[in-house]
Amino acid sequence: MTVDVDPRTALSAASKVRLVDCDIHPIIRHKGDLKPYLSREWQGYHHTYGDFLVSPFATAHPYPKPTPALSRLDTWPPSGGPPGSDLAFMRDQHLDPHDIEFGVLQVLWPTAARHRNLGYGAALCRAINDWQKAEWLGREKRLRGSVMVTQEDPEAAVAEIARCARQGGFAQVMVVPRNIEPMGRRRYWPIFAAAEAHDITLGCHVGGLNGYAVTGGAGHCSFYAEEKDSNGFAMEAMLTSMIFEGVFEAFPKLRLVAIEAGLGWVPALGWRLDELWQRFRDELPAVRRPPSETLRERLWYTTQPADEPEDPKHLRDVFDWIGWDHICFASDYPHWDSDDPRYALPIAMSRAEHRAIFRDNALGVYRLS
Amino acid sequence: MAQRHVVLPLAELPAGESRIVTVRGREIALFNLAGEVFALINRCPHEGAPLGLGLRVGLSESEKPGCYTHSRPGELVRCPWHGWEFDIRTGQSWCEPAKLKAKSFTASIEPGATVVKGPYVAESLPVSIEAHYVVVEL
Numbered sequence: 001m002t003v004d005v006d007p008r009t010a011l012s013a014a015s016k017v018r019l020v021d022c023d024i025h026p027i028i029r030h031k032g033d034l035k036p037y038l039s040r041e042w043q044g045y046h047h048t049y050g051d052f053l054v055s056p057f058a059t060a061h062p063y064p065k066p067t068p069a070l071s072r073l074d075t076w077p078p079s080g081g082p083p084g085s086d087l088a089f090m091r092d093q094h095l096d097p098h099d100i101e102f103g104v105l106q107v108l109w110p111t112a113a114r115h116r117n118l119g120y121g122a123a124l125c126r127a128i129n130d131w132q133k134a135e136w137l138g139r140e141k142r143l144r145g146s147v148m149v150t151q152e153d154p155e156a157a158v159a160e161i162a163r164c165a166r167q168g169g170f171a172q173v174m175v176v177p178r179n180i181e182p183m184g185r186r187r188y189w190p191i192f193a194a195a196e197a198h199d200i201t202l203g204c205h206v207g208g209l210n211g212y213a214v215t216g217g218a219g220h221c222s223f224y225a226e227e228k229d230s231n232g233f234a235m236e237a238m239l240t241s242m243i244f245e246g247v248f249e250a251f252p253k254l255r256l257v258a259i260e261a262g263l264g265w266v267p268a269l270g271w272r273l274d275e276l277w278q279r280f281r282d283e284l285p286a287v288r289r290p291p292s293e294t295l296r297e298r299l300w301y302t303t304q305p306a307d308e309p310e311d312p313k314h315l316r317d318v319f320d321w322i323g324w325d326h327i328c329f330a331s332d333y334p335h336w337d338s339d340d341p342r343y344a345l346p347i348a349m350s351r352a353e354h355r356a357i358f359r360d361n362a363l364g365v366y367r368l369s
Numbered sequence: 370m371a372q373r374h375v376v377l378p379l380a381e382l383p384a385g386e387s388r389i390v391t392v393r394g395r396e397i398a399l400f401n402l403a404g405e406v407f408a409l410i411n412r413c414p415h416e417g418a419p420l421g422l423g424l425r426v427g428l429s430e431s432e433k434p435g436c437y438t439h440s441r442p443g444e445l446v447r448c449p450w451h452g453w454e455f456d457i458r459t460g461q462s463w464c465e466p467a468k469l470k471a472k473s474f475t476a477s478i479e480p481g482a483t484v485v486k487g488p489y490v491a492e493s494l495p496v497s498i499e500a501h502y503v504v505v506e507l
Contacts, residue, residue, distance in 0.1 A: 066452070073449035074422045337451060343416040 017355050018101035019341055020362035022302045023205070023259050023330035024094070024143070026105050026136055027069075029081040033135075034110070037127035045120055052116040054180065055209035062209060063227040067336040075334030083334035087139055094333045095142060098341055101359065102368045103143050104171045105132060106205045106259065113151050113176065114208065122156035125149055129164055137169040144171035144368065146203060151179050154190035161191070165198040171366040172201045172257065176208030177231075177238035184238075184245030196251045201366055204238065205259040206231035228337075235261035236269050239299070243273060246286025248294045255365055257300045260332060264307040267321040270295045296323050300365045302330035303357065305337050306344045315347050324353050328362040371506045374490045379478055379501040382406065385443055389421035392507045397474060399503060400425070400457040402443060407457045408476035408505045409446070414462070414469045418450040426454065428463070475506040 028034060035043055051058040067073065069082045075093065077086035084090065095103060112128055115121030125148040132145040147164040149157035157173075164170045173195045181187065183204075195202045213220045214230040216237060221227055235258050248254065270292035277284060277291050301322060309315055319327060329345075332338040341358060349357070362368065376390045382401045389411050390397050396411035398421030411421045427442035445454045445463060454463040455471045462469035479489075481498040489504065496502065 072418070073424070074419055340416040340418075 017359055018099050019329065020359050020366075020368065021094075021098070021100050021103045021331045021333070021341075022203075022257065022328045022362050022366075023106050023304060023332045024090070024103045025084045025108060025333065025335060026087075026090075026132070027082055027084040027107075027109055028131065029085045031110065034124070034127045034131055037130040037134075038123060042120060042123040042127075045117075049117075051110070052120075053111060053209070054114045054116060055211050063214070063221075064224045066224050070336060071334045072336050072338060087136060090333075091140070094331070095140070098331075100142055102171075102362070102366075104203070104362075104366060105136060105143055105145050106174060106203070107132065107146055107148055108205070108207060111209075112148050113174075114179075114210065115150070118150055118153040118156065121150040122153060122160065125156075125160055126163075129160065129170075133167060133169060144366065145169055146172050146174035146205075147200070148174055149191060151175055151188060151191065154188060157191050158194040161194040161198060161200065165200055170200065171368065172203030175202060175204050177204060177206060177234040177261075178208035178210045178212070178214070180210055182238065182241035182245075184241035184243070184247050186245070189247070189250065192247055192251045192254050196254045199253070199367065201255045201257055203257045203259055204235065206235060206261050208234075232261050232265050236265060239269065239295070240273060243291045243294050244277075244284050244287060246284075248298050249286055249288055254298065255300070256298060257302065257328065257365060259302045259330060260304060261301070262305050262307050263301040263303070263322060263327065264309070264315075264318055266295060266301060267318060270321070296321075296326065300326045300328055300361065302328050303345060304330045304332045304339045306339050312347045315345070319347075319353075324356050325361055325364075327357050328365065329358045372490050373488070374505050374507055375479075375484050375496065375502045376505050377503040379406075379503055382503055385425065387421050387423075387425065387446070389419065390505075392505055395507070396421070397505060397507070398446070399476065399505070400446065402457060406476045406478055406503050408474040409455065409457065409460050410472040410474075412471070413448045413450065413453060413455075414471055415448065415451060415453050418448050420446055420448060420455065420471060422449045423447045424449070425457075477504050478502070479504045 056062050071083035075083035077089040079086050107128055112121055112124035128148045136143050137145050147161055147170045149160050161173055214227050215221050216233055273291035277287055307315055329341055374392045376392060382388050382399055384401050384403055386401055388399045390399060398409045398411040400407045409420055411419050413420050423446040425443045426445050426447045428440050431437050444457060446457050447454050460471035460473035478501050481496055481500045484496050484502050485498060
């Protein structure tokens, strides 16, 4: 289907629609910021032992990054501190100029979900959640938090989801594609059960370092550009695991948002998984529906990093396959590859399509009001 | 019709540096390349990021793996968001030269004595005969 709309008209119509941004990264100024939210015991533990992660290098990222703090050069707050650490500056640079109605916070650092010491990991998750509540959600009504959980300690994760759901203000339970085992494995199912029980969306933001090569078995890569490209297929591998393990049949109300993996790959994954499912149904008895239906009905996808095919019509074809009601705008502010909502999707869109992608789909999947 | 605007004392734009000024309501990115000045619209043609805040880089090329050449140091500006590179002399995109170009403006260095005679638009900028000034046509 093609819609004959002048992109300029679409943009001016767009300016009247308020925006929901599904991917904004807040960060602590320094580790001391979390101290008030950690018990004395855990403060002492961290002081003595520091971080003990499943990936190599406790204090540095195992892959190079292309810009300082992975961020746009114009996002360093004048108050000092790293990009994403100053709410007032975030308002001035991002929330106000784009008239953002709701923004979903995605906390990437400090890495709390994959600590070897599960007790400290759980304490750090609680601290980050309380920090979001006090420093961000409590001060800015437009923002919603992410419940950080220890994926390798589902019992603690379930308790934390319940605690945060009681408090309110959180839009999603945050997970990442790269865990100790593929995400569909049953050890992670209590997290899905809790998300479903509390009617809170599962948000999978790309990333996670589990010590394995990010290339998916092809060995350790040489360049940042390779590591960045791995985000898409790490998400594909995770979704394949969840679908083939039967997660979406076991949890029929679970909603999952795939964040920062782009979406150009989604149709091809659907074609391939449907074929495999048809051939090997006896190996996958838990899967009762074609995987492509699950990809279209149970998954939502964020736009960033926006795919930029030579012919923009091809992006419309991808959107048509996924369904215009399952695509949500995300900026990834303040990271270097963030998208400006005015220019990121240079395709002709009707007003209804624009409104769905830039606002209504996210309001629905995240239950924002 | 384009007017010549006195936008900055040259002393405020040292060699190798960049500044952002507003001329007739438009933000302009100024670049000093070893004593020559150039002006581009302060708006990346990709997604609108402020080019004047970008890193100044050279041209890195490779004929084959393991063999690199670096030339034209400081002559390209790398967009502070997505890293698209533009030739500060022309605004031409290095990545997509056929499709993308940052609008460029004629910029020059004029002595204060010339600036005082006019015709220039100096607006709120006090002009001294001893100094040199960056002039942009817009």
